[in-house]
Amino acid sequence: MMNKFGLKDYKLVSTSLVPTKKLKREDECELVDEETYRKLVGSLLYLTATRPDIMYSASLLARFMHGPSKKHFGVARRVLRYVKGTLDFGIEYVFGKSAILIGFCDSD
Incomplete structure (x- = not known):
């Protein structure tokens, strides 16, 4: 996917989104190819x-x-750079192997 979207040599990031950056439907940036x-x-x-x-x-x-x-396209590319940097994260589905799901919820 990195080659497909022209991000082969980009720097990897540790978070998928910047918490302080807000996305709006209408912003002052020019449009990109839909x-x-x-x-x-x-x-x-x-x-x-x-x-x-x-x-x-x-x-x-x-x-x-x-x-x-x-701006939207830049954020999408950031998420892709995050995925590239965290390839060892994720869920592996293995046929025939039982799985136990453990969850945690903080009431705060």
């Missing part, structure tokens, strides 16, 4: 089956499928 943006976000949504850590980021980016700006 088809390329849709392919990138679609690829990220496909990855959420085994990478639940990017679910929020991918679903947030999916809100801007129509008329994405350079």
Whole structure:
């Protein structure tokens, strides 16, 4: 995917989103190609089956499928750089092997 979207030699990041950066439908940035943006976000949504850590980021980016700006595309590329840097994260589904799911919830 990194080669497909032109991110082969980009620096990796440790977080998928910048917490202080807010995305809006209308911003002052120029628009990018919708088809390329849709392919990138679609690829990220496909990855959420085994990478639940990017679910929020991918679903947030999916809100801007129509008329994405350079800012939206930059955030999508950041998520892809995060995935590249954390390839050992994720869920592995193995046929015939039982799985135990353990969860934690903090009431705060």
